[in-house]
Amino acid sequence: MGDYYVRQLRGSAPLINDPLLVQYINGLGMRLVAHANSVRTPFHFYLINNDQINAFAFFGGNVVLHSALFRYSDTESELASVMAHEISHVTQRHLARAMEDQKRNAPLTWVGALGSILLAMASPQAGMAALTGTLAGTQQGLISFTRQNEEEADRIGIQVLQRSGFDPQAMPAFMSKLLDQSRYSTRPPEMLLTHPLPESRLSDARNRANQMRPVVVQSSADFYMAKARTLGMYNSGDNKLGDDLLNAWAKGNIREQHAAQYGRALLAMGNNSYDLARKTLQPLLSADPQNAGISIWQPILTLARRKRPMRLTA
Incomplete structure (x- = not known):
């Protein structure tokens, strides 16, 4: 299934095939994967030319970053924190678990839900609208499941970040910037449409980072x-x-x-x-x-x- 969506991505998304950037994000990604647990599949990292802050992961160890992440990541640790979060979605099988849950609870809508979720990855506003219409009565359950996934990806991701030699404080720092944009901008960051970010997530990330040994990390x-x-x-x-x-x-x-x-x-x-x-x-x-x-x-x-x-x- 992952290969199918990679082909869809290659055919419809403005992928950046710049060899130097591809080499960089895959090198950074594999450094993080080397310190992750429960890795069941090879990972591949892609970069899309998109000025909206976002990233997503899908079947087969595929992680996609928007180029705007470079612009808004003040440090390499901040960029790595986003990637560690997405890697953790894969290692914890969040999309697969969402589909299994959907098949059990609403077998007639899980196919539509899958298409809507994947559409939401590339075009959040259209995808979330489709998802709302498809899921109807089961929508609230999926929202709760998504929030649970985000919290778990934060918890696992910040551990991966620290073990990989990056600054764990970078995760709450990047989250804080996203929340600031949502408060003071008429157009909230696209990432918040696919990654719900209540204040509790930021507080939890700060608490975890504060419990870890302080480090000074220079961006490469x-x-x-x-x-x-x-x-x-x-x-x-x-x-x-x-x-x-x-x-x-x-x-x-x-x-x-x-x-x-x-x-x-x-x-x-x-x-x-x-x-x-x-x-x-x-x-x-x-x-x-x-x-x-x-x-x-x-x-x-x-x-x-x-x-x-x-x-x-x-």
Whole structure:
């Protein structure tokens, strides 16, 4: 069943097949999986070009992230906390258990419920509307089951996060940002439509994190470069937020400074400003000539200067 929905995903979703980003999220994901219990299936991680904050997991160890998660994750630990939560949905068989429960309690509606749940993953508003109509009288039971799943995924996920060497405080920190957006924005984060987040979940996550040993974790250079890459090449959302972040990075540590230069260079290439992009990238090439994410652009920029305009696709 997982393979079927992967094919559906590939056929209908704006998947990002950027090899560097795919390599990064799968490397980060497998680091977390290595510290998870009850792993019954290989895991695969996908990235969708979507400016709404969301992530979901489905059959067969498949986990999907929206690119906006990079923009709103201030640290690698925050991004990892979302992934650990989704991994825990898989290891605890939440979707399978939901389907088993639905078949027992309402055998005529479980097929419709499955389709609606999976639709909700990719398009929450449409999916939740369909789910409401399909389930009718059993809706309240599924909502309660979903909340129970979210709490369990938090509890298991924060343990996975800590065992993997990340900061467990990152989970309540990211949750807090989601709640703040829901309070002060007319458009709540899409993630809250598929991941109910009452105050009790945030309180529980904070309590668990506070019981764990405090750690200081630096985000990796790969995280900063991957985040800069999504801002520079796949950002269809808040451009001001991206500009503010790159400006802040330019005044930060060396990893942040390099990521700011990289993001600026990618934005320049997207605007066909190849000379500016080459000048911006040159210090990075000198500092880290073995970095594939940087060195790949040198021949492309040389070619682009000869054949203009050129669409940014690498």
